[in-house]
Amino acid sequence: MYVRLFAATWLLFCAGLAVLAWGFQAPFAYDPVGPRAYPLLLLTLMAAGSLWLLVKPGLREQKLDSSSALRSVLxxxxxxxxxxxxxxxxxxxxxxxxxxxxxxxxxGRLLPCAISGVLMGVLLYGLFDYLLDVPLPLGLFEAFVES
Amino acid sequence: METLNFLMQGFEVATRPENLMVALFGAFVGTIVGLLPGLGPINGVALLLPLAFALGLPPETALILLAAVYLGCEYGGRISAILLNVPGDAAAVMTTLDGYPLARQGKAGIALSLSAVSSFIGSMIATCGVVLFAPLLAKWAVAFGPAEYFVLMIFAIACLGGMVGDKPVKTLMAALIGLALATVGVDSTTGVYRFTFGSVSLSDGIQFIIVVIGFFSVSEVLLMLEKTHSGQKAVKTSGRLLFNFKEFCFTFWTMVRSAVAGFVIGVLPGAGATIASAMTYMSEKRMAGSSGKFGEGDLRGLAAPEAANNASACGSLIPMLTLGVPGSGTTAVMIGALTLYNITPGPLLFEQQPDVVWGLIASLFIGNVILLVMNIPLVGLFARMLSVPNWILVPAITAISMVGVYAVHSTTFDLVLMIGLGVFGYILRKLEFPLSALILGFVLGELMEDNLRRALSISAGDLNILWSSPISLCLWALTALMLGMPALRWWRARRTAQVANA
Structure with a gap:
């Protein structure tokens, strides 16, 4: 069921992208292929694959229960x-x-999570910004640093 | 004899105290960067490049540092692949297939130590290969034109379709999605914007890092959420932390075969560690036949991709040094490093800068020994990482993933894109699309289109060029064989079922 749903959505998506891809045209022909042919080829193959999955979605199906779905969305x-x-x-x-x-x-429990959260924020900032030289945003702290 | 003299000269360069220190530092940092999920060798090399330049290191020392980081990442990538099922980089995707099941069975210690030795043997064989073949292989790789490359990439994707046996259509679909994702951005030949939806952030394409972290780290976080809910926990490591002699003998020839294959694949410009590990894993699976437990924790399935990806990492230095063509994303960054020093990689490099070339090659030998010595005793420490509870581990993975993606362009857009791709990847995984095929498609995407278009430019649009040379004909035949495999299996299964019914 889910596979069929996905395949149908993907088919529509491919069709939409194909319309978009049809408009890719170079102002001047640099090479015999052009920017349009390759994406269109891929979209055609993907559409064929989606059709196959619509007809034969396979046997196994996983059930989704509502509580775990809610947690995933959260x-x-x-x-x-x-x-x-x-x-x-x-x-x-x-x-x-x-x-x-x-x-x-x-x-996790409330207090340990809060402690680990604060520690992670501070320690990872120190590790990456100072030791590994990856620039990270200061955000609200920027005012302190400037003054 | 001449080569041996050069090699001695190289060792003299590589054993200078400052170069030894740099190799040690690079190996250590590389292992950590490779270990962190989401941060791969490209991040490591890209992060250390400004550092090397800022410290004013001479070119050979800088290259030794970057090569040590590169090798270290290949050692470290396997650790997160085995313990977390999150490949540190694309090449470690294959390691997760058998490494993670082994860890779940409580054999994380064995898997880690055995894969360290596989990595060591892979690198050593490949480094010997670099010494022997570097001058010769420059000529051989030239025989591969764009048409042959295009067919080779099609073959690689077909291999995946044949490998993930029970769902070939989903595998090929996943590879196609990856290929399609790679077309986003400005077309390099004509400058036409494709699938950018008017967004500036998409104009130079979706960054590889974002795709890898999104599809693997973020979707993994979502998958782990379900596991805590149903009360499943990662199995604690127990028993031996080191493999025994029997296990070593069992996998030794796998390592040697995979190392040689990985080296050859790594040498081909453009075909890097990802293809090497995928192809060796597949061929070992084929050779083992029904006796193997591939995908459920076979030691050979662990040794093959590990030996191959390290071998190809070393092998990919050959096209970089001899042709100036990167064999992998990381060597592309290293070419950038060389040009910063005003050194143009190419056939003349061996004559003009023997100190740089042979110092680098000698440092590969030394770096390997350092890494093995560092990795075997630390195995216990790595294996203990599994006992970190999920409520610390998962937020940490998420935060590090954010940093890894933010480091590329420093935009919120990339972060949101990463989450979006992660959710998409989660849906695909729930529907049993293999994401390793998607990543392979994404890695190959741009190369594949470039080579197709270059080939057709050579022939002025005549499609015959794609099957005109013996190499490409041979590759087409192998591709057809691979694609026919699932159909053949299905047909035979049906026939035996009919016979049984009659």
């Missing part, structure tokens, strides 16, 4: 929020919050 939202706040809040705060929330989702 986890995805946490990750998304972490990614979106990464720059504006800065690495230390967003990591402390993100790792705290993820720790709770992974059945």
């Amino acid at each position: 986890c995805m939202l946490t990750l998304l929020a972490y990614a979106l706040l990464f720059e504006s809040l800065g690495f230390i705060i967003s990591t402390a919050l993100g790792t705290f929330a993820l720790g709770l989702l992974f059945t």
